[in-house]
Amino acid sequence: MISVQDIAREIVGREGGFVNDPDDPGGATNFGVTIHTMRRLGVDMDHDGDVDVEDVRQLTKAKAVRIFVRHYFEKPGIGALPEPLQPSVFDMYVNAGGNAIRILQRLLGQMGHSVTVDGVLGPESAAAAQQAFADAPEHMPDAYAVARRNYYFRLADRRPASRKYARTRSGGKGGWIKRAEEFMAPRYHMSAAEFRERTARWV
Numbered sequence: 001m002i003s004v005q006d007i008a009r010e011i012v013g014r015e016g017g018f019v020n021d022p023d024d025p026g027g028a029t030n031f032g033v034t035i036h037t038m039r040r041l042g043v044d045m046d047h048d049g050d051v052d053v054e055d056v057r058q059l060t061k062a063k064a065v066r067i068f069v070r071h072y073f074e075k076p077g078i079g080a081l082p083e084p085l086q087p088s089v090f091d092m093y094v095n096a097g098g099n100a101i102r103i104l105q106r107l108l109g110q111m112g113h114s115v116t117v118d119g120v121l122g123p124e125s126a127a128a129a130q131q132a133f134a135d136a137p138e139h140m141p142d143a144y145a146v147a148r149r150n151y152y153f154r155l156a157d158r159r160p161a162s163r164k165y166a167r168t169r170s171g172g173k174g175g176w177i178k179r180a181e182e183f184m185a186p187r188y189h190m191s192a193a194e195f196r197e198r199t200a201r202w203v
Helices: 004-015 035-041 053-058 061-074 083-096 099-110 123-135 140-158 160-166 175-181 192-198
Strands: none
Touching: 004 061, 004 083, 035 053, 035 061, 061 083, 083 099, 083 123, 083 140, 099 123, 099 140, 123 140, 140 160, 140 175, 160 175
């Protein structure tokens, strides 16, 4: 198992540098850290008394890693999950906040565990995840990654402006789908034909 810091560095690399996409509800973002997160945490990089786009530009990789480890791994309690599941849930928490836990909780419900779907990784959900992993250690990480992919598809179904994150202009898999598939075995990856069929109704 690689360290949490190494996982965070991989996430930072996956997220890339500064972007300010008007279609992204997160607003200005650097290394995956949004301006909303920086304001909530009071990350004033230029020490001018406010947190604005310039502070997002000045965010360093090292600072982003520290933010992710503290606020997206330690604070939500992801360390209570089975180790093989932690990288994917951590990555998804950076990408989608509490929805990462809701995806897991819904999956646990489908696997027969009674948990509240509230986006909070409490003792009940952590214990259910540990039991589910013990019951199906070869399948649990893949099942969560597939559930992530389905979440992205549903989000793009509902919000046309987000489809560019799930499908490239040429019709191939977009960043969201590739990101989810990084955490599952190759046999669960969608073929190009399956992907085209799933997204055929998108404009």
